Amino acid sequence: MLHLVAFLLHCLPLAMGHYDICKSWVTTDDGPSWEFYACQPKAMRMKDYVTVRVDPPGITCGDPPERFCTHENPYLCSDECDASTPDLAHPPKLMFDKEDEGLATYWQSVTWSRYPEPLLANITLSWNKSIELTDDIVVTFEYGRPTIMMLEKSLDNGRTWHPYQYYADDCMEAFGMPARRVRDLSTTSANRIICTEEYSRWAGSKKEKNVRLEVRDRFAIFAGQDFRNMDNLYTRLESAKGLKDFFTVTDLRMRLLRPALGGTYVQRENLYKYFYAVSNIEVTGRCKCNLHANLCSFKEGTLQCECEHNTTGLDCGKCKKNFRTRSWRAGSYLPLPNGSPNACAAAGLAFGNCECYGHSNRCSYIDFLNVVTCVSCKHNTRGQHCQHCRLGFYRNGSAELDDENVCIECNCNQIGSLHDRCNETGYCECREGAAGPKCDDCLPNYYWRQGCFPNVCDEELLICQNGGTCYQNQRCICPAGYKGVLCEQSKCDSDTKACNSASSTYLSLTTFLISALILQLRHLDF
Ligand SMILES: *[C@@H]1O[C@H](CO)[C@@H](O)[C@H](O)[C@H]1NC(C)=O
Ligand SMILES: *[C@@H]1O[C@H](CO)[C@@H](O)[C@H](O)[C@H]1NC(C)=O
Ligand SMILES: *[C@@H]1O[C@H](CO)[C@@H](O)[C@H](O)[C@H]1NC(C)=O
Ligand SMILES: *[C@@H]1O[C@H](CO)[C@@H](O)[C@H](O)[C@H]1NC(C)=O
Numbered sequence: 189m190l191h192l193v194a195f196l197l198h199c200l201p202l203a204m205g206h207y208d209i210c211k212s213w214v215t216t217d218d219g220p221s222w223e224f225y226a227c228q229p230k231a232m233r234m235k236d237y238v239t240v241r242v243d244p245p246g247i248t249c250g251d252p253p254e255r256f257c258t259h260e261n262p263y264l265c266s267d268e269c270d271a272s273t274p275d276l277a278h279p280p281k282l283m284f285d286k287e288d289e290g291l292a293t294y295w296q297s298v299t300w301s302r303y304p305e306p307l308l309a310n311i312t313l314s315w316n317k318s319i320e321l322t323d324d325i326v327v328t329f330e331y332g333r334p335t336i337m338m339l340e341k342s343l344d345n346g347r348t349w350h351p352y353q354y355y356a357d358d359c360m361e362a363f364g365m366p367a368r369r370v371r372d373l374s375t376t377s378a379n380r381i382i383c384t385e386e387y388s389r390w391a392g393s394k395k396e397k398n399v400r401l402e403v404r405d406r407f408a409i410f411a412g413q414d415f416r417n418m419d420n421l422y423t424r425l426e427s428a429k430g431l432k433d434f435f436t437v438t439d440l441r442m443r444l445l446r447p448a449l450g451g452t453y454v455q456r457e458n459l460y461k462y463f464y465a466v467s468n469i470e471v472t473g474r475c476k477c478n479l480h481a482n483l484c485s486f487k488e489g490t491l492q493c494e495c496e497h498n499t500t501g502l503d504c505g506k507c508k509k510n511f512r513t514r515s516w517r518a519g520s521y522l523p524l525p526n527g528s529p530n531a532c533a534a535a536g537l538a539f540g541n542c543e544c545y546g547h548s549n550r551c552s553y554i555d556f557l558n559v560v561t562c563v564s565c566k567h568n569t570r571g572q573h574c575q576h577c578r579l580g581f582y583r584n585g586s587a588e589l590d591d592e593n594v595c596i597e598c599n600c601n602q603i604g605s606l607h608d609r610c611n612e613t614g615y616c617e618c619r620e621g622a623a624g625p626k627c628d629d630c631l632p633n634y635y636w637r638q639g640c641f642p643n644v645c646d647e648e649l650l651i652c653q654n655g656g657t658c659y660q661n662q663r664c665i666c667p668a669g670y671k672g673v674l675c676e677q678s679k680c681d682s683d684t685k686a687c688n689s690a691s692s693t694y695l696s697l698t699t700f701l702i703s704a705l706i707l708q709l710r711h712l713d714f
């Protein structure tokens with residue numbers, strides 16, 4: 189083993205410097221040991237690993253069979269597309285196959301028979317893995333390139349989409365954007381989204397079949413036309429905000445918006461010559477492994493980085509278990525030529541024996557206690573090893589101790605609860621009458637009004653008397669003449685002294701008048 193490694197070392201030109209080795213066995217004054225470097229996988233033909241989807245349904249020609257013409261020979265419409273006949277079918281997979289020399293195989297759309305309704309098609313490519321483009325995307329169109337199209341990309345497996353490049357024979361008319369060329373971009377605008385007119389003009393359908401997203405030209409802004417200054421490119425990719433992400437995708441989408449016209453106008457009498465036909469989509473790139481892997485393999489239908497430096501995850505985006513003394517970091521292209529591995533470290537390697545579960549980058553030695561403790565624990569953790577949750581947070585039972593989501597806020601209702609703390613399942617301690625995990629509810633027979641209060645009245649036990657109605661369990665609304673919490677008292681009960689003087693005067697006066705009236709009436713009757 190050892191001499192094999194030594195042999196490899198001997199043969200690997202160290203000057204290669206393009207980050208293709210992750211580690212090597214070196215001899216130092218302290219004896220032989222591993223030395224680690226930033227590393228990345230080789231670029232590959234990404235079309236071999238892609239899944240494709242073409243929209244809308246029914247946009248692929250041949251179902252039902254259809255005749256079409258070419259711009260060269262618009263009145264001889266002898267070509268046929270028929271999905272049920274292999275020789276005449278044009279399914280999406282033909283955009284990614286290996287072609288025999290000279291024989292183009294291609295996906296083809298239906299013709300523009302519904303003109304003037306636009307002929308729209310989306311071709312969506314998905315990798316289910318972040319990849320970094322290393323060369324131009326080249327889309328080859330048979331029978332002419334679209335006069336309007338755009339390229340979109342996603343960085344999150346198709347959840348959100350962003351424009352990548354616009355293509356039109358007239359950028360202003362189609363997109364309201366001035367036409368630009370990548371060659372005219374500068375170091376500060378290298379990741380600008382542009383509209384280009386270079387790939388949409390009619391040039392005869394046999395010539396100039398390609399539409400490009402120019403990755404090389406953008407790299408050349410930093411590395412020079414001959415790519416001699418790769419160091420400068422890597423330095424810039426590292427330091428310029430958003431530059432690396434510009435070349436990173438998980439998905440691409442071509443939105444075909446108007447086919448080749450073969451002239452200035454659409455000829456309504458011959459719509460069978462307008463359609464899209466794509467024979468190849470070349471995407472060259474490497475798996476994004478955050479400079480922690482030099483191999484990327486296709487397993488179970490998905491590209492996966494073979495992570496080194498004790499990292500793990502699809503993109504080597506986190507530290508392996510038991511290697512989380514420091515927070516995870518991507519490897520770095522700098523310093524040149526070998527970069528920094530920024531490897532994950534096991535407990536015990538860094539600073540005494542202080543594990544911080546990835547919630548802190550720093551440990552500090554407290555002299556008089558003779559302990560090493562983590563400093564400024566993040567993610568709402570606390571403790572010597574950032575192993576506890578801060579007050580007002582509780583431990584997420586389904587998360588590992590080194591998960592960023594390990595501490596969840598208690599979120600106790602401020603009025604309903606006694607304090608901000610909660611128990612291990614997130615339950616807060618409630619004031620009297622309050623209920624629910626967060627104390628934002630009331631127990632039965634309590635009502636909520638900035639806190640829980642016992643019901644004054646209800647429909648069961650505390651029923652308002654004498655026709656009173658219960659208002660939101662808070663009080664009885666009594667009819668005239670009754671009072672008391674449950675309207676149980678008549679306002680002028682002769683047995684009580686509750687009648688106040690005003691109303692008793694009034695009442696006696698009324699009684700007097702009525703008696704007088706009755707007396708008078710009797711008088712009249714008899
Ligand atoms: C193509 O995709 C875009 C979103 O990227 C969507 O708005 C549009 O409706 C799609 N067009 C077709 C024809 O499916
Ligand atoms: C995407 O990759 C993940 C992780 O390897 C895998 O679990 C998932 O099934 C893949 N999804 C598809 C649609 O292939
Ligand atoms: C990763 O961990 C192993 C022990 O499992 C160790 O031998 C190796 O040196 C570590 N690699 C790095 C880059 O720290
Ligand atoms: C608990 O942790 C798991 C695993 O990380 C996470 O998916 C989940 O969202 C977390 N729960 C909450 C409530 O944050």
Ligand SMILES: *[C@@H]1O[C@H](CO)[C@@H](O)[C@H](O)[C@H]1NC(C)=O
Pocket residue numbers: 611612613614615
């Ligand atoms: C938290 O409190 C709730 C309500 O009092 C209780 O049901 C639960 O068992 C408690 N959980 C723990 C871990 O003590």
Ligand SMILES: [Ca+2]
Pocket residue numbers: 282283284285286287292293294466467468
């Ligand atoms: Ca093909």
